[in-house]
Each structure stands twice: as C-alpha cells, then as structure tokens.
Amino acid sequence: MSTVLGVEQPVLSSPPDVPGVSAAQRRSASLEEAIRRDPGRFRVLTGDRPTGRLHLGHYFGTLHNRVRLQNLGVEMFLVIADYQVLTDRDVADHLTEYVEGLVLDYLAVGIDPDRTTIFAHSAVPALNQLLLPFLSLVSTAELSRNPTVKDEIANSRQSSVSGLMFTYPAHQAADILFCKANLVPVGQDQLPHLEVTRTVARRFNDRYGSGAAVFPEPDALLSAAPLLLGTDGTKMSKSRGNAISLASSADETAKLIRGAKTDADRHITYDPVTRAEVSSLVLLAALCLNRDPHRVAEDIGAGGAAALKRTVTEAVNEYLAPMRARRARYAQERTYLRHILREGIGRANAVAESTLDEVRTAMNALY
Structure with missing residues (x-):
C-alpha cells in the first residue's frame, strides 16, 4: 500500500x-x-x-x-x-x-x-x-x-x-x-x-x-x-413529475402509483426487455421487500395491474415510513x-x- x-x-x-x-x-x-x-x-x-x-x-x-x-x-x-x-x-x-x-x-x-x-x-x-x-x-x-x-x-x-x-x-x-x-x-x-x-x-x-x-x-x-422508470414509463426525473419523492406522503405515493403506466397483458411477469413499465413496478416492489423480482411477479400472477399496483403501493409506503418519520421530525428543527x-x-x-x-x-x- x-x-x-x-x-x-x-x-x-x-x-x-x-x-x-x-x-x-x-x-x-x-x-x-x-x-x-x-x-x-x-x-x-x-x-x-x-x-x-x-x-x-x-x-x-x-x-x-x-x-x-x-x-x-x-x-x-x-x-x-x-x-x-x-x-x-x-x-x-x-x-x-x-x-x-x-x-x-x-x-x-x-x-x-x-x-x-x-x-x-x-x-x-x-x-x-x-x-x-x-x-x-x-x-x-x-x-x-x-x-x-x-x-x-x-x-x-x-x-x-x-x-x-x-x-x-x-x-x-x-x-x-x-x-x-x-x-x-x-x-x-x-x-x-x-x-x-x-x-x-x-x-x-x-x-x-x-x-x-x-x-x-x-x-x-x-x-x-437498478433501472427504475418513472410512473409514465420514461426516465425517472424530478422535472417530469413522474417520480416518487422521499418526502411524498403515503396518499401522494398511492396516487402516483395508481396512475403508473402498465400494459394490456393481465398476467404479471418480470421481463425488463419486453415489459419495461410493468417490470419497473415489479422491481420497485422487490427492492422495498428485499425479494427477487421474479418471485414477486409470480405471486401477483393473474392479479393484473390492479394487484401489481396495490403490492407496489403497500411495499413502498411501508419501506418509506421510517424515513418519512425522520424527515418530518428534522423538518421541525x-x-x-x-x-x-x-x-x-x-x-x-x-x-x-x-x-x-x-x-x-x-x-x-x-x-
């Protein structure tokens, strides 16, 4: 050395x-x-x-x-x-x-x-x-x-x-x-x-x-x-209004995810090449849950976009909850x-x- x-x-x-x-x-x-x-x-x-x-x-x-x-x-x-x-x-x-x-x-x-x-x-x-x-x-x-x-x-x-x-x-x-x-x-x-x-x-x-x-x-x-797309399927960016900020409330997060772009295939799979928007949402849930994205997709299966977005919303809000609490506390100081x-x-x-x-x-x- x-x-x-x-x-x-x-x-x-x-x-x-x-x-x-x-x-x-x-x-x-x-x-x-x-x-x-x-x-x-x-x-x-x-x-x-x-x-x-x-x-x-x-x-x-x-x-x-x-x-x-x-x-x-x-x-x-x-x-x-x-x-x-x-x-x-x-x-x-x-x-x-x-x-x-x-x-x-x-x-x-x-x-x-x-x-x-x-x-x-x-x-x-x-x-x-x-x-x-x-x-x-x-x-x-x-x-x-x-x-x-x-x-x-x-x-x-x-x-x-x-x-x-x-x-x-x-x-x-x-x-x-x-x-x-x-x-x-x-x-x-x-x-x-x-x-x-x-x-x-x-x-x-x-x-x-x-x-x-x-x-x-x-x-x-x-x-x-990891490659996470914005909720509109394009690059996640502050200026595009397609990103979930760390300071977003649980309700704001749920609203953004509800409006996220998916596709017409009801069966959820993790395939970043051919299903970029769906796979980005699956990956986001997997990161928050500390799980393999293929397994997350398998669990949702035929549940469709609604089940996918529900899974992502719950995973993200639970993951961000302690960060939001710390941010709110420090914001008062x-x-x-x-x-x-x-x-x-x-x-x-x-x-x-x-x-x-x-x-x-x-x-x-x-x-």
Whole structure:
C-alpha cells in the first residue's frame, strides 16, 4: 500500500478476466473486497445538485449505497453542488429551500453528520480556488467533448450556454481532489466524467509534483443501480413529475402509483426487455421487500395491474415510513439543519485550506 500525502492508497489486484465484465467492473469488485477488509483506507466524495426533492431513483441508485459505505466505516464527504445550478434560473431562485431539502433527505435516509461531512460547494472558498489551476490543465476540446457536458447542454432548454457549463468537469475535479478522495461511487455513464478528474490529478502531479504525488487518481466504484422508470414509463426525473419523492406522503405515493403506466397483458411477469413499465413496478416492489423480482411477479400472477399496483403501493409506503418519520421530525428543527451545514462546512474548509497550501507550495506560489 502506498500513501499520498496522508491518504492511504490501497494496492489492489484485479480479478481474472470474465467474459462480458468490463475492466471497471472488475476493478470495482476488487475495491469492494478492499473496503470490507479495511474501510479506513478509503475516502469518498459524492454529492448532488440542489434541484429539488430526491426520489426513489436517487435512493436505490446512490443514497442507499452512501449509507452502506458510511456504516462500513468509509470516510465520507457529501457535497451539495450549489454552484453547479447557477445556470438554471428557476433552481437558483429557490436555492436555500432546495439545499435544506437535500439535508433533510440525507438525514431521513440515514446519513449521519457525525460520520459524513455535509457541505455546500459555494461555502468552501479554498476548494473553488483550485478551479483555475485545474482549468489550465485541460483543453477546451477535452471539456466540450465530455459526454456529461454534451448531455447537459443538449438538455439545458436554453438558447445559449454559459461558460460555467463547460467547467463542470473541472468543478467536479476540484470537488473530488480538494479532500483527496480516492474513491468515487459512479454509474457506468459517469466514467468519462471521472476520467477528467484522474487526468487533472495526473497532470498536476507531473507538472508540479517534483516526483511526489500531490493528488491521488481516484478510483470509480461502480454501483449496480437498478433501472427504475418513472410512473409514465420514461426516465425517472424530478422535472417530469413522474417520480416518487422521499418526502411524498403515503396518499401522494398511492396516487402516483395508481396512475403508473402498465400494459394490456393481465398476467404479471418480470421481463425488463419486453415489459419495461410493468417490470419497473415489479422491481420497485422487490427492492422495498428485499425479494427477487421474479418471485414477486409470480405471486401477483393473474392479479393484473390492479394487484401489481396495490403490492407496489403497500411495499413502498411501508419501506418509506421510517424515513418519512425522520424527515418530518428534522423538518421541525431548521436550526439543527443549519448547524449540520455549518459543522460540515467548517470541516470541509479546514481540509480545503490545507490542500490549497500544498498546491501553492507545489506551484511555488507562496508570497
């Protein structure tokens, strides 16, 4: 095992090649084994943009995994990327509400602010000072062809795109590297985004490191996120009104599920390829019940869409009940939410200032 400025880097071997399994998946399997052996070796950076309430897609896609890593003993940094929503006027106008809403959702699902550092991007000046040297290490062509940036631009619904949009990969590199995170949970589609961070770290070390690595090159921990569709059969999204938010009431949840799209076949089966909408509902029930989706479908059988939706509604509402109770309790303690943010921001600032000092020393920019 090697050490990068106080952050231990586990030396891992990849399992043998398996047909159909990518190198990133094999690497993630090795990382999971190392986490189980010694979680204290790892530091994770992950987070969300404050664009509204988190939903079940977020929970089963990322939030559940964050709580798992936290409870295993991995050091966690959770960024609320408020600077990254300045391109969206509608969101920016409700920023305080959305930031506090994110903190509520985090607490509701089991994020522990004593073990996970929760902070707002904009409140850590030293982190944001890393953006300029990082931007000097990547070309405009590299930024513009990043798949995530291209997708953001294509879906921005704006007549023109601000320069901030192009800096997203470098912003993310600063978010990850300020705390020297060596592990970032991502989906397969986010690997190119993380590769920019690895490139920035490598180029900084090559240009300024003088033989010593200032930054780790963080690994991707691929999540096996289940594919949950929205109630209209399209991608689950806050903006489309087709998602069950963690803050939804039991009645709101039941109404959304009653209106969910299914198909004309009365016999319920789990077949994600040919019956995507029905299978997504079956999978949602299975996740909440901790059961195999094929078995859930078999139990419903000829009961049809009505029985399926009844099963899903009961499973989801029972699963979310303790989270809703925690969220409601914390929602009455707004001063506590601000306290959590202040504490997290204080810890993040201390780490960022230390990293910025190292960067200035490496760049010979101490005056």
